[in-house]
Amino acid sequence: MAVLKVKFTKTKRDKLAQILWILNWVSVVSGIILFSLGLFLKIEIKKRNEVMAKGDINSVPNMLISVGVIACIINFLGGKICYDCSDANKFSRWKLVMLPYIVCTFCFTFCILVGALMCYTMRNELEESLYLGLRDAIKFYKDTDIPGRCFLKKTVDLLQIGFHCCGNNGFRDWFEIQWVSARYLNMASKEVQDRLKSNVDGKFLVDGVPFSCCNPSSPRPCIQYQLTNNSAHYNYDFLTEELNIWVRGCREALLDYYTAIMRSIGIAALLIWLFELSVLIGVRYLQTAMKNVLLLGDLEGESDGWLLENSFVETAKYNINIIKNFGKANQISTVSGMNDPNIDVQNTNCGKNNVTTKSIPAAR
Secondary structure, three states: EEEEOOOHHHHHHHHHHHHHHHHHHHHHHHHHHHHHHHHHHHHHHOOOHHHHHOOOOOOOHHHHHHOOOHHHHHHHHHHHHHHHHHOOOHHHHHHHHHHHHHHHHHHHHHHHHOOOOHHHHHHHHHHHHHHHHHHHHHHHOOOOOOOOOOOHHHHHHHHHHHHOOOOOHHHHHHOOOOOOHHHOOOOOOHEEEEEEEEOOOOOOOOOOOOOOOHHOOOOOOOOOOOOHHHHHHHOOOOOOOOOEEEEOOOOHHHHHHHHHHHHHHHHHHHHHHHHHHHHHHHHHHHHHHHHHHHHHOOOOOEEEEEOOOOOOOHHHHHHHHHHHHHHHHOOOOOOOOOOOOOOOOOOOOOOHOOOOOEEEEEOO
């Protein structure tokens, strides 16, 4: 029994073809939107590529860009097919193409759904990439005179100023690394020598942060150094005073920023997927209705259209059997002298005495 069978008159078939022609052109626009969203996300990731570790974070924008391009091509072809389907004579040229087109379009719409879901599952990969990238960027912050790293100081400073953040996980990350270049240290100073000797690795560590961590909205001048030393500043208590630096980590700030972008892109992709699926359902109805018209031979009469000719279970069994038989048909023995395992024929004497003759019924 056909699934969701609908009866179409010639007028309804013509109107459906015209509506689908318009919707396919709208789908071309939606493909351009997907392409643009993927390109926008790729550019946003590339902007902060210096503070991200290499990984699969570009898989989502690449997926959206590819799906957007394919959407434009498929829907352009679909518009041409639907336009010709308004005429039964022109439909005959697309008769053998429409079913493969519907199958390919169904797989394509599934790719849109996958791309939308990837926008929501990318958070963990992005978080790990940001953690490793920011860790290395902060580590090489002081290397302003080393080729390949000289840009990191400017990158980190602009990042902390723009996103109102400090460090990787927080401002305390700067306490654990030497972020002041040795060229700016007075090696004759006893304080500098004591700090270098007190550290096992010979690093100059201070409880201070770069200027880019300062909060310009704070009413108090920025306390950038000796953050944990209450006696170093007037009327200051590290434990109770509200710090005038950004306390939020840049990893969290960037993660929230990209998560918001990907959530919006994911919603847009889901809406486009629903729209593409509705167009595909309409094309399926048009294909079956036009096919039945040709079978009936009355181009002006009524015809039935459906999503599936048989039930879901029967259709699934039929396709599974096709796949199984296709696999068996392609089995070839590669062992010399081995018989086909699918054939079990015993050797028999083909003499006349062993052959049972049967009468052939006469044709009526």
